[in-house]
Amino acid sequence: MSAMAKKAKNFKKSKTGLYVSLASTAFGGISVAKQIKMARKDNDFLRLADAAVSAAAIVTGLAILYRELKRLGDDDVLLG
Template sequence: MSTLNKYKGFRKSRPGLYLAIGSSLFGVVGIVKQVQLARRETDRLKLLDAVVSGAAVLTNAAILVRELRRLDIDDVLADD
């Protein structure tokens, strides 16, 4: 089994999804700093950029949570 195939399998596993959710939400720290800086400078364009970036991070986290729920549903069905 190649390293690439092992990585693909890890991405679809429960620990892989938890790691992806955690790293995605870790990006929120940078976005909060970006929003604070934009507000201090009263720069609307930077603020808009931070808001759009925040929406992208939250959307990514929501997709990963959905995948985690699907994984849980598949596990329950597999136990029968």
């Protein structure tokens, strides 16, 4: 396996990979916000409950990614 392939394989464990994961997870929050808005408009309790669970999953995911980012510190795989 070449050095470039090894770096690409460990992308998720790098700071850049974590930032990309944080951003994509945060964009999921936009979808959940729209879902909550529609559920409130339609007075649909089941959709509102689903949106609340999704929001909790997004918050948890962001917290985990933030913890990993802090834990990674300066040991960035892609930077050397």
